[in-house]
Amino acid sequence: MCRVLKIKHSSYYDWLSRDISEQQIHRNHCELLVKAAHSESKERYGYERLHATLTEQGHDISLYMVRSIKEEHGIKCRRHKRFKVTTDSNHNKLIYPNVLDQKFDASRPNQAWVSDITYIWTLEGWLYLAGVKDLYTQELVGYAINKRMTADLVCKALNMAIKNKRPSKGLVVHSDRGS
16 A cells, blocks of 8 residues: 555654544544534534534634535534514405315316415515415416505406416416415
C-alpha cells in the first residue's frame, strides 16, 4: 500500500501511532453541539439560526462548520405546515339547499360540477386558487388565481368553466359556503 501511495513506511507507522489531532477533537465537539442544538430547537432551525444560537451560548464554531456538519450528517429542518382558514360560513347571504346531498357520482359530463378554493404559499405570499371540477370526467373545467380571496375569484373560475364547456340547462354547481 505504501508503494502504491508513494509514501515512506515510517510515515505510515507514524500515522498509526498518532493521537487524534486538536482539529479533529474540535470537529467532534462541534458535531455534538450542532446535533444537541438541532434537537433543542425541535429540528426547526437552519444552519444560520443554529450558528447564532451556539455563538450566543459562547461556543467557538464557524457558520461554515455548522453548515458542513448539517450536510455531512443529513440534518434537515422539519418544516411546519402553514395553515390559513378559507371558509367563512358566518354570513347572512342566501344559502341554497344541498342538491347533491353527498352523491358525487355523475352519469354524464356537465351534469354536476363542484368548486372550492385552496391556498398556495409562494415566495411572494399567499395565492388563492379557485377551481371548478366536472364530477363525471374528473376534469378541472375552470380555475382562477388571485392574491386575494374574493367572490370575484370564484366567479372568474365559474365563468371560465361555462365558457370552455358550454353546459346545457340543468347543470348543478356545488360549492361550500365560502366566497
